[in-house]
Structure formats: C-alpha cells, structure tokens
C-alpha cells in the first residue's frame with residue numbers, strides 16, 4: 380500500500396518561509412530533519428508523477444518552491460559529480476520527456492533525512508536500482524525497516540485456540556515480546572503438542588467451512604488442504620498463476636477420473652481497484668473456474684474453488700487461522716514486503732512462495748526446510764528481462780500449460796461468451812510482464828511437494844510449529860521500535876496491555892466494533 384504524502388515537504392517549506400519568515404537555508408534544515416520517507420512499492424505505475432499544469436492551477440506557490448528545491452539540489456549534484464550532465468538530467472525532479480511532471484518520490488528523498496524500504500530485499504532494490512543515483516548522492520540516508528504485524532490482533536484476538544495452547548507451554552509474555560515464541564522449538568517433537576496444534580487448526584477449518592457453506596452454499600471437505608490466496612487483486616501478485624495450478628489439478632482428474640490426489644480447497648479473495656480491467660477479469664475467471672469445477676460430479680470433494688467476496692480485515696481474522704497453505708507467489712522483485720505472509724506464518728500455515736519481499740526473511744528465520752520456495756530469484760528475473768523474455772516459448776513447449784491457456788481462450792470456462800477471457804490469454808502468451816509462464820513448471824512441482832508433505836500430518840504439524848516459533852521478527856513492535864530509534868530519534872514507550880477491568884475493547888473483533896458504531 381502507498382501512503383505517500385509528498386506535499387508535506389514543500390508545504391512545510393511554505394509555512395516556514397512565507398508565514399514564519401525564516402531564511403531558506405534554516406527552513407530547509409528544519410524540513411529535512413523533520414521528514415523521513417518510507418517507500419512502499421517499486422512498480423513504476425504506482426510512483427506518483429504530478430503534471431505541472433495541474434500544480435500551476437491548484438498550488439502555484441508550492442510549484443515555485445518545488446522548482447527552487449530542485450534548483451538548489453541540482454547545484455549540489457553538480458558539485459559532487461562535476462560535468463556529469465546525464466546524471467543531472469536523470470536526478471531532476473522535473474521530468475521533461477513528454478508532458479512535464481514532478482517526480483514526487485525524488486522530491487521525498489531530497490527532502491528527508493532518512494529513506495527506507497519495508498523488507499531487506501526491497502531496501503536493496505531501492506539502493507541498487509529504483510533510486511540508485513540518489514543512493515550514490517546520499518548513501519547515509521538509506522535504511523531498511525522490515526514490516527511487521529501486531530500479535531494482539533493477528534494471534535491473541537483472531538486465534539484464541541492457538542493462543543491458549545501456546546500459553547500452556549510458554550506463558551503469555553509473547554503477547555508483548557513475540558521473540559518469546561522461539562521457546563516453542565523445544566516442543567517441535569512433542570507429539571501431544573503437535574496433536575493439539577492440529578486439533579486447533581481443524582476446529583478453525585471447520586468454523587470456516589461452516590461460513591463458506593452459509594455464504595456460498597459450497598460444501599468443502601474440511602480434511603482437504605485449505606489453500607488460501609487472499610490479498611488485493613493485482614497482476615504482479617499472480618492470482619492467475621494459482622488458477623493455472625487449479626486448472627492443472629482439474630485436468631489431471633478429467634484425464635484420469637480415478638486418480639488419487641490429496642484433496643484441496645482453494646480459496647482466492649481480494650478487491651480490485653474499480654478501473655483495473657485485468658484485475659476484474661481475474662475475479663471473473665476465478666468465479667467461472669469455480670463454477671465449472673464445483674459442479675462437475677467427477678471431481679467430487681477432491682477439489683473445490685471458492686472466491687471470497689469483500690476481503691477485509693474482519694474477514695482476514697476468520698480466514699487466516701484456518702489456513703493450511705499460504706500463497707505468496709509474486710514475481711521476485713515486485714512485492715515490497717507483504718504482511719499477509721506474516722499473518723499466516725504466525726497462525727501456523729505453511730507458505731508456498733517466491734523469494735520476494737519479506738518471504739526472504741521469513742525463510743531465513745525458519746530455515747528453508749520449513750517453507751515451500753519455488754521460482755526465479757530476483758537476479759534471474761532481471762537477467763531474463765535483459766536477454767529478452769519470450770513467454771510464447773513456454774506456451775509452446777509445455778503441453779499442460781498449452782492446454783490450459785487454450786481452455787481459457789476458447790470458452791471452456793465461459794460457454795456463454797467464448798471471447799470473455801481473451802485478454803487474459805493474450806496478456807499471458809504475448810506479454811506476460813510478470814513471467815507467470817516461466818515460473819509455471821516449478822510452481823506445479825512445488826505444489827506437488829506440498830501435497831506429498833500434507834500426507835504426513837505429524838511432519839506437517841512440526842513444520843507449522845517451526846513457522847510459529849520463527850515469527851518473532853515479524854512483530855510490528857520490533858518494526859516500530861526500529862523506526863523510533865533509527866529514524867525518529869525517540870525512545871519507544873513500553874507496550875502495555877489494558878488491565879482486565881479496563882475492558883478488552885481494543886482486542887474486540889472488528890465486526891463487533893463496527894456494530895457498535
């Protein structure tokens with residue numbers, strides 16, 4: 380998510396210079412010492428560039444200040460890199476190719492004493508790629524602050540069953556010090572504890588199964604793998620790659636109706652931006668694929684597909700505690716951090732994922748034997764782009780993939796309109812910006828490893844324990860402490876839970892809070 384409020388730099392300068400009457404240099408020092416910039420994405424279409432013709436009409440004085448900030452900055456650049464006019468052109472906040480625009484991310488970097496990404500891999504990409512020139516100009520400004528999630532909402536509140544069996548073993552200090560969960564590693568071979576973990580998971584799955592029965596009138600097999608992919612719908616998050624796996628499973632059953640495979644319930648949920656045509660088409664495809672599969676008697680309870688509507692925090696609180704498998708399958712180098720990945724890990728779901736965003740650090744924390752990693756690494760994605768990616772080659776050379784893409788293209792999942800999903804077919808076969816086709820084969824192999832592993836419940840539960848026990852780093856308490864000390868220059872307050880007599884309102888279910896309003 381982007382939370383960029385770049386106007387604060389020139390607005391603070393305007394207040395200090397125009398209203399408070401400070402000299403420019405003094406105002407600038409205050410501004411830079413006050414501001415810090417957290418980057419939340421490297422996708423170029425999400426980095427804001429404001430057309431100057433709009434600023435001229437709406438904020439003429441602010442635009443003047445931006446031009447002067449840029450003028451002073453480019454003087455500094457030419458002092459540090461004399462004669463490097465190409466660098467000056469690249470670093471100007473005023474972009475002159477085509478419509479004249481202000482690059483707001485560049486303005487943020489210039490006006491901040493600290494710049495950070497939200498996971499280690501993302502902070503490195505910022506330094507070596509996205510803002511490389513600015514890193515060379517101000518190396519000391521660049522930092523990393525790996526995202527986190529609050530253990531109060533994302534374990535204590537949403538998963539009381541799991542919270543209780545953890546507290547039975549290690550007490551309750553983990554609620555404000557999540558690293559305490561490390562102590563659970565000593566119980567990773569304790570069969571009774573593993574059985575308790577499995578029991579809680581099963582209860583959570585049955586509760587979600589009831590919800591799905593009520594909301595969607597779909598009967599799911601609660602002993603199947605609950606394979607869950609919930610997040611905003613976006614091409615880079617590759618919900619389509621998940622659908623390619625679903626159709627792969629379906630085609631295997633159709634080809635060999637008596638095939639023994641580990642049953643799955645695949646749930647995909649998320650909202651699309653209203654103007655994002657491809658994202659809405661992906662939602663339509665998930666629903667149509669679900670319709671075909673769920674109503675095919677040959678399939679039975681070996682495979683079910685559910686699109687979860689209106690994905691939001693209160694629904695996440697119901698879904699995540701019931702997950703066996705968390706899908707975190709973005710193209711390496713595109714997901715800044717992710718936080719959904721952390722919520723699932725903390726609730727004892729195993730992850731199938733790429734080495735992207737915080738998945739990289741999750742893998743470091745738990746060891747690669749406790750996570751299902753597949754696909755290209757970020758350097759392989761870069762190399763593939765450099766040498767010219769040809770998606771069609773993968774379509775031509777993999778017969779399963781070929782069949783699936785043809786089904787999507789010829790109306791197998793849209794008998795009422797055979798052309799409905801043509802845009803999806805064309806986008807994958809002729810462009811495939813996020814390289815789904817190149818990662819397809821490895822993804823399928825990895826999913827087959829997941830199914831194999833699920834056949835051994837105690838081994839699976841042991842991996843779940845390693846996931847939970849390794850999630851201490853991903854507490855937002857750790858993140859906020861790092862921001863406080865290393866960016867804001869303040870000492871963090873101690874975390875205090877409300878005393879029982881003060882009520883547990885702050886830990887109440889989000890839906891109940893909504894009802895009260």
Ligand SMILES: *Cc1c(COP(=O)(O)O)cnc(C)c1O
Nearest residue numbers: 610690691692695717718719720
């Ligand atoms: C955590 C959360 C997200 C972020 O999920 P990612 O998988 O990190 O993209 C989005 N929406 C809701 C409702 C969430 O709770």
